[in-house]
Amino acid sequence: MNLPALQPEQMRRWLSLRQRRFLRVALSYYVLNGASCALGLFLVSSTVMLLFGTEAAAVATVGVIATLAPDMVGPRRGKLAHMVVGPVIGVPLFAAVLALEGKTLELGLFLVPATFVVFLGMAWGKRGAPVAIGVMLALVFAMSLPPASGTEQVLLRTLYCGLGAALYVVYSVIANSVLNGRYRTQLTADLLLAVSALLQAHARRVSPRADGAPGPGEVAPDSAAGLTELLKRQAALADQLQSTRDVVLESPNTPRRQRLAGMLLVVLEMRDHLVASELDLDRVREAADHAHALEEIAAIYRQMARELAFLADDLLLRRRPPVATDHSARLAALRLREEPASADLSADPTGAAQAALLRGVSFRIEHQNDAVRQLSLLARGETMPDLAVVRNSWRLFVSPTDWSLQPFLTVWHWRQPALRHAVRAALAVGTGYTVAVLLPWGSHAYWILLTIVVVLRGSLAQTLERRNQRVAGTLVGSLLATGLLALHPPALLLLIAVTVSQGIAHGFAMRRYVVTAMAASVMGLVQAHLLFAGSNATFAFFERVGDTLLGAGIAWAFAYVLPSWERGQLTGLVRRVLKALDQHARQSLSLAQVEAIDTQSELTWRLARREAYDALSALVQATARALVEPRAVQPPLALLEQLQGHSYQLLGQLSAIKSLMLLRRERLQLDGLTVPLEQAAAVIEQTLAFDRVSTAAHSLDTARVDLDVSLPAVPETLPDPYLQDASPWLLRRLNLSEALARRVRADAAGVLAELEVAGAARP
Numbered sequence: 001m002n003l004p005a006l007q008p009e010q011m012r013r014w015l016s017l018r019q020r021r022f023l024r025v026a027l028s029y030y031v032l033n034g035a036s037c038a039l040g041l042f043l044v045s046s047t048v049m050l051l052f053g054t055e056a057a058a059v060a061t062v063g064v065i066a067t068l069a070p071d072m073v074g075p076r077r078g079k080l081a082h083m084v085v086g087p088v089i090g091v092p093l094f095a096a097v098l099a100l101e102g103k104t105l106e107l108g109l110f111l112v113p114a115t116f117v118v119f120l121g122m123a124w125g126k127r128g129a130p131v132a133i134g135v136m137l138a139l140v141f142a143m144s145l146p147p148a149s150g151t152e153q154v155l156l157r158t159l160y161c162g163l164g165a166a167l168y169v170v171y172s173v174i175a176n177s178v179l180n181g182r183y184r185t186q187l188t189a190d191l192l193l194a195v196s197a198l199l200q201a202h203a204r205r206v207s208p209r210a211d212g213a214p215g216p217g218e219v220a221p222d223s224a225a226g227l228t229e230l231l232k233r234q235a236a237l238a239d240q241l242q243s244t245r246d247v248v249l250e251s252p253n254t255p256r257r258q259r260l261a262g263m264l265l266v267v268l269e270m271r272d273h274l275v276a277s278e279l280d281l282d283r284v285r286e287a288a289d290h291a292h293a294l295e296e297i298a299a300i301y302r303q304m305a306r307e308l309a310f311l312a313d314d315l316l317l318r319r320r321p322p323v324a325t326d327h328s329a330r331l332a333a334l335r336l337r338e339e340p341a342s343a344d345l346s347a348d349p350t351g352a353a354q355a356a357l358l359r360g361v362s363f364r365i366e367h368q369n370d371a372v373r374q375l376s377l378l379a380r381g382e383t384m385p386d387l388a389v390v391r392n393s394w395r396l397f398v399s400p401t402d403w404s405l406q407p408f409l410t411v412w413h414w415r416q417p418a419l420r421h422a423v424r425a426a427l428a429v430g431t432g433y434t435v436a437v438l439l440p441w442g443s444h445a446y447w448i449l450l451t452i453v454v455v456l457r458g459s460l461a462q463t464l465e466r467r468n469q470r471v472a473g474t475l476v477g478s479l480l481a482t483g484l485l486a487l488h489p490p491a492l493l494l495l496i497a498v499t500v501s502q503g504i505a506h507g508f509a510m511r512r513y514v515v516t517a518m519a520a521s522v523m524g525l526v527q528a529h530l531l532f533a534g535s536n537a538t539f540a541f542f543e544r545v546g547d548t549l550l551g552a553g554i555a556w557a558f559a560y561v562l563p564s565w566e567r568g569q570l571t572g573l574v575r576r577v578l579k580a581l582d583q584h585a586r587q588s589l590s591l592a593q594v595e596a597i598d599t600q601s602e603l604t605w606r607l608a609r610r611e612a613y614d615a616l617s618a619l620v621q622a623t624a625r626a627l628v629e630p631r632a633v634q635p636p637l638a639l640l641e642q643l644q645g646h647s648y649q650l651l652g653q654l655s656a657i658k659s660l661m662l663l664r665r666e667r668l669q670l671d672g673l674t675v676p677l678e679q680a681a682a683v684i685e686q687t688l689a690f691d692r693v694s695t696a697a698h699s700l701d702t703a704r705v706d707l708d709v710s711l712p713a714v715p716e717t718l719p720d721p722y723l724q725d726a727s728p729w730l731l732r733r734l735n736l737s738e739a740l741a742r743r744v745r746a747d748a749a750g751v752l753a754e755l756e757v758a759g760a761a762r763p
Contacts, residue, residue: 020313024193027316029073029186034507036179037068040171042499044164052160054491059157060164061498062141065523066090067165068506069134070127071172073183073243075250078402080173085403086131087165089118090138095158097142099151107143108433111449114139116426122458123407123418136453143446144524180247181256185315187244188260192312192375194237195267196305199368201230202274203301206294231644232624235617237271242614259378262385266378270371272609273364275648276656297365300327304372311376324376327369331362367659417564421458428452428558432551439550447524447544451551454520456558459566461625463559466513467552473517474548480518481525497526521548566626567635571755573619574748577647580615581654581744582688583608585737588654589681605658616647636754643747650740657733669727680734687741 025031041064049057067087074082093114100107118139121132138161148154176183244264252261307324314321377383411418432452436445451474455466484497501523508515525544587605623640 020309023313024189024316027186028190029183030511031507032179032182032186033071033073034503034505036175037071037172037506038499038503040064040068040071040168040175041502042496043171044167045495045499047167048160048164049495056160057495059145059160060167061495062094062138062145063087063091063161063164064168065141065502066094066134066138066161067168068172068502069137070130071168071176071506072130072510073187073247074176075246076177076180077250079176080169081403082127082131083169083172086134086138087162087169089131090135091158091162091165093118093135094138094142094161095154097139098145098148098154098157101143101145101147104437108430108437111139111433112426112430115429116422119422119425120408120411120418122421123411123416124403125407127403128407133453137450140446140450140453143449184248184257184260187247188263189312189315191240191244191264191267192308192315194233194240195270196308196312198233198237198271198274199301199305199308201233203298203305205230206298206301231616231620231648234271234275234613234648235620238613238617239621241268255381255384258385258387259381263375263378265385266371266375268606270368271613272655272659273367273371275652276364276659293362296330296333297362300330300365300369303327304368307372308375311379315379321376321379323380324373326373328366331366331369364656364659415568417458417569420562420564424558424562425453425456427561428456428554431558432554435550435554436547447547448551448554450524451548452555452558454517455552455555458564459625460559460563461628463555464628467556469514470517471548471552473514473519474521475545477518477521478525478544481522484522485525494526498523501526563633565629565633566622567633567755569622570619570626570635570640571752573615573622574643574751576615577612577619577643578688578744578748580608580612581647581650581741582685584612584651585654585684585688585741586681588658589677589684589734609655612651616644616651619647620644636751639747639750639754643744643751646740646743646747650737650744653733653737653740657730657737660730660733673727673730676731676734680738683738684741687738687745 041061044064045057045061048060067083067090070082070086096110096114097107100110115136118132118135121128121135124131142161145157148157241264248257248260248264252258303325304327311321311324313319374383378385407418410416413419429449429452432448433445436448439445451470455463455470457463457466484494489497501519504519505516505523508519521544587608619640623635623637623644626635626637626640
């Protein structure tokens with residue numbers, strides 16, 4: 001953007017936008033978490049420095065750095081058990097490395113099996129990965145210390161490391177509890193920003209730009225890439241929703257916590273309506289005379305998106321937000337209530353159907369309008385959520401915090417990604433250590449190993465991303481650290497630099513790893529300078545850059561050793577999607593769910609809905625990672641994207657059916673719908689039964705499943721969704737759901753057939 005060419009008003013808007021984005025990052029939960037970790041590091045290291053001196057503080061800092069890796073934003077329940085695992089495993093490994101320092105062969109023989117055992121922690125997924133990285137940091141940073149003069153110094157350093165780790169564990173539990181209320185607000189605000197971005201994406205699909213061209217950084221909304229982009233946003237939202245649930249739904253026992261939990265539940269319903277409103281857009285956009293109405297709908301979507309973003313800003317800034325705009329009057333103009341009565345429907349049945357669908361879209365946006373207003377009222381404290389649902393939901397929707405032995409017992413299979421990654425990491429670390437020993441600056445081999453540990457990930461896509469960002473961040477960070485050390489600052493200032501760098505590195509680890517790599521380079525160089533007093537900063541710069549390039553290259557090379565290509569996981573993911581959609585359909589199409597609203601039956605439906613979204617999100621993310629894998633081992637990407645699109649549409653149909661049954665129950669002829677609902681549920685269950693979907697079913701041509709001819713039970717003229725009997729709309733959704741279920745089955749069979757053929761040659 002050419003700033004000098006901007007007009008004053010444009011400049012003000014540009015600066016305002018940049019200011020808002022800066023504040024959203026500065027006031028985010030991940031920055032606060034990084035600042036909390038930095039403060040804990042400073043308190044522990046400065047306390048140890050005052051009591052035992054600079055060297056003791058530097059060693060205690062190693063213990064803190066190895067312990068704080070899993071210190072992420074999370075629920076208070078189980079925090080202590082989550083934090084102590086790393087030090088319990090890491091401190092003994094730290095002592096073992098110190099004892100073997102100077103014994104090159106023995107240390108190498110220890111590093112390889114130790115790395116294998118530690119990386120098995122990846123089997124615990126998101127809970128285990130940070131702990132494993134923290135333990136590896138304890139092991140690697142032990143190699144950064146000057147050689148110990150004897151057993152007594154080994155024990156003394158181990159004591160300092162353990163002291164730093166123990167003090168930080170106590171601090172982290174207290175800090176997490178103190179900041180819990182603020183974390184709830186920040187996570188809710190971040191969730192609102194994600195929904196705002198999703199609304200903007202939907203607005204682009206409702207009414208693309210006048211010239212039909214995508215904007216900067218956008219994809220064409222009507223293209224397959226446009227749907228893929230929407231699916232990726234939905235997948236990211238599903239992942240973010242679980243992180244938010246874990247904190248916001250925990251013990252909602254105060255009015256403010258209950259309001260935030262209520263906002264989360266409103267967002268869940270908004271997601272359903274967004275998915276459902278997508279269903280009829282393709283046919284509605286076919287009519288040229290609906291262009292103005294679609295532009296109006298898109299404008300409403302954009303305004304709701306802006307108001308949600310502003311609401312998030314108000315939450316972050318602790319301001320009382322205004323009541324959201326009521327768009328009922330604008331939406332009323334789109335209902336076109338007079339058209340069915342005055343138009344000759346028999347002369348243009350297609351146009352009449354499109355008009356009815358447009359009114360259906362308008363009807364659904366009205367619920368989005370009500371949801372945005374409800375979010376603003378909840379934030380203002382002028383309304384309270386459904387406390388029964390909030391209180392009953394938190395134990396069902398919060399992730400478990402206990403450590404189970406099940407992942408360890410099931411990891412011992414050669415095709416298990418966690419086992420293969422552990423073997424791969426052990427071989428990479430062994431190779432890196434061998435190379436480091438042979439280098440002229442082999443005394444600092446830990447930097448090569450550190451780069452391998454943080455770059456080598458479970459998939460090639462993640463490894464490549466980490467490799468590029470690690471190299472770029474190291475170059476910038478090493479330059480900054482070299483400039484700082486050239487000024488010969490006092491030890492206290494260097495300790496502060498380590499603290500700030502650690503906070504930045506930790507805060508941005510899951511958001512922008514290049515920032516983390518830059519801050520980690522500053523921290524590593526300054527930490528090494530504190531431990532190796534008098535080291536040459538300029539030489540250290542070139543040494544660190546060389547070590548980083550070597551470590552990144554080794555990690556990249558070993559990403560192809562015993563690889564866990566995404567196609568190896570896709571069979572299980574596809575079957576998980578089919579099973580989740582089947583369960584979701586069974587719960588959504590049950591009249592008992594309507595009669596037992598706000599009871600255990602509704603919570604069962606909510607759990608089924610969450611699993612459907614999570615399963616589809618996992619499939620979307622795996623497909624995205626497969627895009628960077630070698631062409632020879634890539635899964636059938638086109639079929640996978642087709643499966644995702646149809647699964648997404650089926651989810652939308654089920655959501656639309658559920659909302660019709662809940663929101664328009666008084667306008668449904670429930671007695672006449674019992675049999676169609678039961679039949680549809682049976683058809684979908686039989687169609688999606690994952691044990692019956694085999695590669696032989698791939699003979700079904702998906703082109704024969706035509707949604708336009710799959711509506712035999714639907715009247716030719718759909719009634720106004722705002723008036724009369726809504727039963728024809730429900731029948732239409734049921735028939736479309738059955739047709740989409742057949743499409744999903746055919747897509748899944750095609751994917752499974754391709755994977756089965758490729759499986760024989762899988763490495």
